[in-house]
Amino acid sequence: MTTDLKRFYTCGVAFLIAVAGVTANAQDKVLNLYSSRHYQTDEALYANFTKLTGIRINRIEAGEDPLIERLRNEGAKSPADVLVTVDAGRLWRAEQLDLFTPVTSKVLAARLPDHMRVPNDRWFGFSARARVIVYNKDAIKPAAVQNYEDLADPRLKGKVCTRSGSHVYNLSLMSALIEHWGEKKAEEWARGVVANFARAPKGGDTDQIRAVAAGECQVAVSNSYYYIRLMKSDKPEDRKVIAKVGLVWPNQKSFGTHMNISGAGVLKHAPHKEAAIKFLEYLASDQAQSYFANGNNEWPVVKSAPLDNPELASLGNFRADNLNVGALGKNQALAQRIFDRVGYK
Ligand SMILES: [Fe+2]
Structure with a gap:
């Protein structure tokens, strides 16, 4: 967890309001990410996003179910912009709790296969298992x-x-x-x-x-x-x-x-929605796909993304x-x- 977010969570409401003021001034320069992932390749995944966009990523990492519970408890006050988690069943549960906002993105529509996008555009699959x-x-x-x-x-x-x-x-x-x-x-x-x-x-x-x-x-x-x-x-x-x-x-x-997925969605109360959408679009890029999928030995969902994983490749092709x-x-x-x-x- 970054120092910013640690303070955020330990100093209570007064600090929360102070941070809200700061982030409003730097609308697009920060992204608060709640993620159930914790892989080595993620460092490169996030650093590359910051390099490309100038947007700094604050991460909260926790188990899948505790993260959803946390978002539910935080409600409209949540600082979280994006939820990254695993299994369509969990992403659907987050959708049922009304945690996501729909994302209309030409980039996502063009890059992700149809079956990796739910009809209401509230969450997306970025790698497959x-x-x-x-x-x-x-x-x-x-x-x-x-x-x-x-x-x-x-x-x-x-x-x-x-x-x-x-x-x-x-x-x-x-x-x-x-x-x-x-x-x-x-x-x-x-x-x-x-x-x-x-x-x-x-x-x-x-x-x-x-x-x-x-x-x-x-x-x-x-x-x-x-x-x-x-x-x-x-x-x-x-x-x-x-x-x-x-x-x-x-x-x-x-x-x-x-097949199931690791996926993500933009949160309904995201303070940095534009940055959040940029992050999802970034996840659909060839390079990010490769980092994201490799972190957990999964397949990229974007066909042009390289499968840089010899053991996974050694299992060969199959009908998914x-x-x-x-x-x-x-x-x-x-x-x-x-x-x-x-x-x-
Ligand atoms: Fe698992």
Whole structure:
């Protein structure tokens, strides 16, 4: 956190008014960014923006849910201009709390693929992650786990592990499946997955990959960057995990692999709206795309942006689901109701 913002938050209302006066005079020279990211490449990402625009960035970094809670509590007094966070489900939640303002930008419309922009222009996807199937190479033939449908197949009884059903990554996957299959088939699928569990859901995605490698279960789902992190790790125990497991891009012959995003939106009460829009437009530039995606081993969403990540590139091309990210948000509540009905805790 910068000194400015630390003082901002420790000195209370009097200081808040003083700062409001200062920022009003320098309308475009400062940007207050709330971000759930904390990667090394971000230093270059932000420094480059300041170099190009003269706009200094004050950062508040915190977990995804605490940041949204903080914005909610701050209300109209929030100093935040932009929220950067992960998963369409979370960005949608921020939208439901009326935290964002619509952004009409020719740059964003021209640079970002259609499915990375929600119809009401309140938030945007700037990098992409895939939700993949990971399997134990000694126990499972990859042909048996080519589709999300396979996770619910009785042949995999007692073999599947995942993180909690109430986690946003699984709710977003379920939201996509509802969109493709409709509620009835999606619910049958969820019931089948629960019937196949090797153990009650626990831990994060990396824990599922480790459990697959250890043979506690044989098949799991994980966001792609957790797999890449293990691939890049120098630790011998991580090398062993990666040697044991294989990766499948699910549903290559139907709608493609479920994709999610790291994304951002301009906040409704942003004191520096112009700077905020400039920042989002900057994130869509080739260079920023590369920094932004690489920070978390994700794919840039702008096609002309270079993929400067050999491990990620080594996984090759695949068919990605091009569902609009707005659909992932829209179906969240139904996804949770279905998981509740089938006991996917
Ligand atoms: Fe994650």
